[in-house]
Amino acid sequence: MTISTEIKFNIYNPVITYEHRAAYDMVLSQLHEIFPICNQGKCKALEVTDDPQKQKQINDLMEKVEFISDSLITITKVFFDQLYRAKESSSQSIAHSMAKITIDMIERNLLERTCDVRWWALEKSFWECVEVSNLLNTGTAKKSTVKITADSAVNSDKKLIESSLANLVTVACTRLEDIRSSYTLYRDLVLVDMSGKVIATANIDSREKLLGFNISEEVWFKEALKTIDGTEYFVQDFSKSKLEDNGSLIYSTAIRDKGDEKGDVIGVLGVLFDFQGECQIVLNDSLPKDRNGETLDGWFSFFTNNQGRVICSSDQDFIPPGLVPHVPKSHRILRNKGDFKFSTAVFCGINCLIVSHKSEGFDDYDGLEWTSHLVLPVASMFERHIENKDFGITPKELMNSHLIPEINRQTFQEIQRNTDKGDIQLISINGIVLATDLGKSGKSFMPIFDQITKTGSSTTGKMELLLSEMSSDMLNQTLKALVNLSKQAIELIDRNLFERAADVRWWSSDFVFCEALKNTETENYDTVSKRLAVINSSYSMYRDLVIVDSNGRIVANSKLENRDKLKGVSVSDQSWFRQGMQISKSVQFGVQDVCNSDLESEKTSLIYSGGILENGQRIGKALGVLGIFFDWEALAHPILEGCVPRIDNHIVEGGASFFTNTDHQIIASTDEEHFTTGNQVSIPTANLTLKEGESTAGMFLANGKKYIIGSTKTKGYREYRGLEWTAHVVRSID
Template sequence: MHPQPLTEELASHFKKVNDFRSHIYQLQNAWDSLALMAQLSGTGSEMEETRTAFNKISNAVLRHLSEETLHKTAAQLTSKAFEVINLLIRNLFERTADIGFFATDDDVRGYLEKHAAGAVTAHEQLRITHRFQEYQNKYTVYENIALFDMAGNMLHQLDASQQTLVDQHAIFKLAAQSSAPYVEYFYETEINGKPYQSLMYAHEVRSSDGLRPLGVLCLCFKFVNELQTIFQNLISGSDWTIGILLDEHRHVIASSDPHQIPIGITLCADTDKDWFVARFAGREYLCVTKQAENYQGYSGPGWLGQAMIPLEYAFNQSMQGMISNIDAEILRKVMRSPLIFSESLLNIPKQAANIQSKLNQSVWNGNIWQSNYVNTQQKNFSKSLLSEISNTGHKTQQIIEGMVSELYQTVVSVMLENSSFYAQLAVEIMDRNLYERANDVRWWALTHVFRECLGNAQLSAQDKNQISSILRYINGLYTVYDNLIVFDRQGTVIAVSNPRYNELIDSQLTEEWVGRTRSCTSSQDYVVSQFEPTPLYNHQATYIYAAPIRHLDGNSIVGGIGIVFDSKPQFQAMLRDVIPRDKTDTPVSGSFTLFVNEQLKVISSTHADFATGDDFALMPEISNLDEGQRLFDIAIYHHTYYAVGVHAAYGYREFKGAEDNYRNKVFALIFTPLGNVNEINQRITAESQVIHNKFNPNLFLQNAEDSQEYATFYVGNSWLGIEARFVREAIDEVQLRTLPESAPFIAGMHPYGDQVIPIIDLARMLGHAHYFTDYRQIVVIEDKAAALKFGVFVSALGEIPYLAPNQIQPMNTFFKGISNNPGIAIANLAQQSMLTLMNAQSLWEKVTIGQQRQTEQAML
């Protein structure tokens, strides 16, 4: 595959992305205005670095979001294009086996031999009609059955109204000249002015000794009906996607919406690209084309599946239906998973918070500068301007976080949709496969030799050998069966196809399905065993399909046939075919799939923990699903989050349909890993402990006559403050030098201007073991009267409120003898939590006392 570059023309259709881009542009205009006003007013706040950093992150997120938006739609189209062609190819594979077997039917041979001898009577005509009708009743995928003699004359067809098959039809010539196992032929024509399409399979009929050609048998597949069924299950009424089937010349031979994409036109198709844009009838479409995957050696007629959607509707799908039922807390955690998101994407919210934190530092310093050096009138304007700068930063950060959340949800929803799609594909594959099993057993029960031999008063050794020979021949053609068994009316095994089960011959079958077989009332009836271990399948669990064998007179049941589905490899192959794949079409590592029955017993699984027959207790709610219903969720298994898609089987054609007595609800589950629980929790815990600058200049702007401004900051979760007149600014730690034998609360010395100043570790002083921050900040404090200048490490910057005296309660009103405590007062603010106020002298006094104690201990 060749990844396609995202063009501006295509990106113009991304409504959600463009809404975000519009908000970003509006904020950029606001930044321009604020920058000019700040420059003219001299607020002391520098914004250029902030603007550049925000723009860089915004553009990166918009690019990622655009790419994932495109990938989401392309992934949906890819799934549908694959399903169109692969489901059809699996169906046609069964048809290639049908024609080869039906061409050896004794009734068909007998009719052709009598025709060659001129001995066909009205009774013979009636018998062949009945035979064809019985076949079509079982294999309802065929709309017509026709028989030619070796001269190319049409001898008989099931649907006499068909006008497409005539003497010397092209398919007759192809089959008569071919030694291949089958001839596959598709053609289009018109009947009464309307287009008609037919896909036919033909095979030469030869004498029982194989020496003489007798004629050609032709099966006409319900091509149009089958594609309509695929499209109907694949595309909902509200979906703008169009499913297309293209022939080897890129002509449209089937369309889910012929009003938009008519049959017969030629379309652009490209299997080498992940997606492409095509124009048709003045409209642009996003398209994906897929070749058929080879199925058991059969690759089909060379056709292609294509899915396409008008560009104006391609990227408007809402994700809310996909994630609305997901637990919000689980979804939040999954969106921090390094398994599905790169480290650069996961770090974007943190980078945005860091940028806002740096902006807040600049605004905080601007406020400090305004407080100390600007007159009141200009100060109020400047503080309002600084407030707007900080708010604009918050808005920019929120837009970025919103884009990132949308990006994360888009990626997760793609994985949920993929799991759901593959679950539906799994039940489609399973039911279509088992539909054939129900057909096979009923048809083989009508085998003339079986009915004739079992109708005899006593079976001879020759009868048994003949039955065994036929069973072996059938089993050689139909390898999905482990064994075929014919038994008499009493349930005694007469013959088997697999020599490994020869010990079953002459034994009595006591399984309950044998009794139900004898209760069938028509040639359309069949029975299926429970999925359970059986000696007929080496004591492993499987389904056994059975049908009664009737006497040639049709009045009585003389025995039955049971076909043992080779469930272990067959179900495994189905489940392996629906393992989710990534963008490079590689199976997603750690994914696994299951079939589970209504009793929540595992039928088959690709995960070693879920063995056949085990109870499936992980998601008991799936048993509430009705046929055809689906669900998707995020589940936890073995400390891993999984996107889980579940789909309840809904049958195929009449199999498990309204007219079928057989019911067997099976669920397909697709698990796609989203991340390790412990790893995600550790990341979230670490991120939650990072404290960013919380400065919100909107608060506490009122300036009463007797109030003072306080610069506040955080150390861990402790909110502290000091009069703003003692604060110079907040700076980043750049070059800290530790001092030997210094006070326990002195972190070291740090350059400040042309000086070096001591730095106090407030976290240690307050008893915090440590605190987390992406970068350590230093608040520089100066008390000129006391000749003190030092810095304190802080976790984050807070507000700069005005506080009146009546809002402050000194600590010594609560406790005695606390003069050495750096906290001197408490301010209880309704807008925030409790604020502890300090002064420079008491804070430095605490350091001095610590130094004295350390010196005294050293002298002991």
């Protein structure tokens, strides 16, 4: 083995623990004690015998002991260096995964916002309200076809128009409230006419203040007016707005004539995302906690915008929004999507590791060029694990496993060769035999060989303990990383399914759907199919959307290519339909867990359903059901792939991640060969019987290999309770 002379973590490095420094001093002290003993033995050989051969034999034994001692001194220095290098590398990989997944969570969330604002802008009650408001603003709109009263046309006097507008505003505000109650991620939604006047809002608490407010100079309003068609939107990055006291993240798009995606621009819809609330959840959930649920000292997480300024942080008092954070400049100016950076610097008076990862966007959403930053104490990367579970694997097995980097395994093998107690004992036995051959004069060698045996045994025993500790630390650090990845996987899926539950509840309230189910002409169903197609074009994560009448017969769907196959098909026996027909409140929804669906050519489906209530009311009888077929594989696999364990951005050998349902069946997997979708998993009972929000780690045998595993059971997200799934992340150690 070639020993590197470049030592990064020498024993005087401040990150070296007191216990390790003491162990190092003890080992080297004992090893250095052997050299004078060996010199004494060489001198004694000259005293007790004149036989050159005997003298050479004694010298050879002493030199063997010296060689072993000298090798151990060198290897001990390398051992501690490599131990801390391995911990550093592993900690950096874990920290990088945390920073990356944190920004991914936000990007996936913001993609949903782009879908939301484009679809909501087509709502009939919104364009009707804007159209009439524009009539009161001279020269801002052409004549409207909206009826002012039961028997009066648009050219009625101003009082009638104002009266009609008041009614339309009430309806628009109610619809905006319904959106906000379904999608609790928004602080407010505002409807604005062409003059820039706010005419309807979702938030009751701020409505009185905002109605009539003019925001015509705000960027999000101006840019929305420039959009070409209903597929375009604008996002105003985190900044000040007249609409609220806090910084705002506002998505906007144009309201178009008659709700036509290609229609003329007649107003603007702006949605104020609860950015701080969502980011606080994401940032704080990613940080380790003490037993009281408080974030550990020295750990921080925050986002910066493309100007390098903080937009949200886990500790807003210490890292306030709007300011440039005290991190190296290179972390604030990452140039390309997906760039990342590691540095150490003093932060909050502590020597810290700083990890930064720039947004990559998600799907067709390019993102806002934000960067995620994670700060953690350098000391936390090298902390010892006092409480170690017994997983039935020996330190020797661990040191030869894939958990330990190759260079560390080589050092371990070198230590084994040089600290074999049998070799040292054999040298002592040979020395004792030789001393016996020398007769009475040879007795003076006995204390020398006894001391060599005693010192060698003590040293090798300490080295074995250190090796055991190293392997145990690496195991615990890896298990901790697997648990953390499983938490992130289940949180990502829960956040996404929260959106699905919100989508189906809101879409079910569309007046076009309930009207078609009341008046069952083919022409009405064609209109419904077109409406569904518009939704599906904005929300590409759905394979299809269907409307089902009260008899369980599909009467309309979004995807033209599926229309002939689905039209008239009965789904009355399917769980999602039966759940939908039981719905009596617009806040309720149904869901059929992941399964194979004959409606989609046996593709695996996750189907959410909403009751289409009479007259689009919040409470009423279900006239039929809206079913949305979620593209399960397209969502689950990227999430799982992002949570597979990695080192230096490469997936580790034998690494995999998968979701299981309440029956312990795999419903999605990154390794179909070894952890096949549809199969039940044989993993430790503790990993299968977790309670809501719980996590655990373990070890198991599968496919002829030993695996370690981290698992987390869903705790839901906001008001969404989840489907009792569990995320598992594994890696083989053989």
